[in-house]
Amino acid sequence: DAGVTQSPTHLIKTRGQQVTLRCSPKSGHDTVSWYQQALGQGPQFIFQYYEEEERQRGNFPDRFSGHQFPNYSSELNVNALLLGDSALYLCASSYHNTEAFFGQGTRLTVV
Amino acid sequence: GENVEQHPSTLSVQEGDSAVIKCTYSDSASNYFPWYKQELGKGPQLIIDIRSNVGEKKDQRIAVTLNKTAKHFSLHITETQPEDSAVYFCAASRGGFGNEKLTFGTGTRLTIIP
Numbered sequence: 001d002a003g004v005t006q007s008p009t010h011l012i013k014t015r016g017q018q019v020t021l022r023c024s025p026k027s028g029h030d031t032v033s034w035y036q037q038a039l040g041q042g043p044q045f046i047f048q049y050y051e052e053e054e055r056q057r058g059n060f061p062d063r064f065s066g067h068q069f070p071n072y073s074s075e076l077n078v079n080a081l082l083l084g085d086s087a088l089y090l091c092a093s094s095y096h097n098t099e100a101f102f103g104q105g106t107r108l109t110v111v
Numbered sequence: 112g113e114n115v116e117q118h119p120s121t122l123s124v125q126e127g128d129s130a131v132i133k134c135t136y137s138d139s140a141s142n143y144f145p146w147y148k149q150e151l152g153k154g155p156q157l158i159i160d161i162r163s164n165v166g167e168k169k170d171q172r173i174a175v176t177l178n179k180t181a182k183h184f185s186l187h188i189t190e191t192q193p194e195d196s197a198v199y200f201c202a203a204s205r206g207g208f209g210n211e212k213l214t215f216g217t218g219t220r221l222t223i224i225p
Contacts, residue, residue, distance in 0.1 A: 004154070033212065042117075042200050042215030043155065056212050090154055092213075099145065100213065102154035 002027070004093050004103035012109045013081050021076040021106045025093030031055075032074040033100065034066060035090040043090055049074050078108075086110045113138040115203050117216025124191055125224050132219045134201035135183040141203040144177060144184045145213070149198045158199075159186070188221075196223045 005024045013019050025032050031050045035043035045058035049068035063079045072093075078085055086109050092100040114137040124130045136144075142163035147155035161168045161175045161184065168175050172191075177184040188195055198220050202213040 035213075040218075042115075042202075042217050043213070045212040045214070048212060058212060099157050099160060101157065102147070104152075104154045 004029075004091055004101050006089075006091050006103040006106050008106060009104065010107045010109075012111060015081055015083060015110055017081050018077065018079045019081060019108060021078075021089050021091075021108070023074045023076070023091030023093075023103060025072050025074070025091075026101050029093035029095045029098075029101070030072050031094045031096075032068055032072065033092045033094075034074070034076045035092065035102075036060070037088040037090055037105070039087070046076070081110045083110050113141060113203055113205075113214040115201060115214050115216045117201050117219060119219060120217065121220045121222070123222045123224055126191055126193060128191055130186075130188045130191055130195070130221055130223075132186045132199055132201070132221070133183060134185070134203075134216050135181075136203040136214075137182065138203065138205065138214075139182065140205050141214075143204045143206070143211075144175070145202050146173075146175060146186050147200045147202065147215075149200060149218075155200060191223045193223050193225055196221060 007022045033048040034046040037043040047057040052068045065077045068074045088105040090105045091103045094100045117134045145160035148158045149155045172189045174187040198218045201216040204211040
């Protein structure tokens with residue numbers, strides 16, 4: 001079992017650009033959540049996808065959007081990147097009422 | 112919304128001694144409290160969790176206690192080993208196991224001194 005996989009592991013973008021991050025959930029999991037972790041901080045909830053719909057959303061602007069595909073994989077899109085968007089982006093997957101497993105994250109640097 | 116506070120921010124203990132990390136939460140509706148360990152360059156790894164209908168849970172050298180009245184929960188690591196060095200996060204949620212958002216504490220950097 002590969003667990004939760006995220007791609008890419010690192011990327012550098014210029015302010016104002018757009019970025020797409022990808023996540024494949026753990027086998028058997030149907031729910032995907034995205035978190036942003038700034039340096040030295042705990043992860044902050046962005047949103048959660050279940051059955052291809054956004055089910056919950058944290059306090060993030062509309063520049064952050066997502067998608068879940070029929071195979072349960074998910075994408076996180078961030079438009080009009082700001083320097084403050086630099087962070088580790090974590091994907092977590094779960095199945096119904098099971099614990100959440102995290103991927104290794106994507107380190108985004110905005111310059 | 113939920114607010115989770117975690118203390119201390121850094122903790123150094125001698126190998127073999129015990130380490131305790133404490134968290135408080137604000138939302139009385141929270142009923143699921145996981146603890147995650149995060150090593151450098153990796154994502155958080157679930158190490159133990161507890162539900163609100165249980166006061167204590169133990170898994171080998173790791174234990175978690177929950178006081179719902181006081182809204183606080185703690186992680187206890189006994190017989191610490193060098194590989195326990197990492198950042199530990201507590202979290203809280205309303206919905207049980209992972210289907211509701213997790214609100215995390217700010218983390219505790221644990222260093223085990225050989």
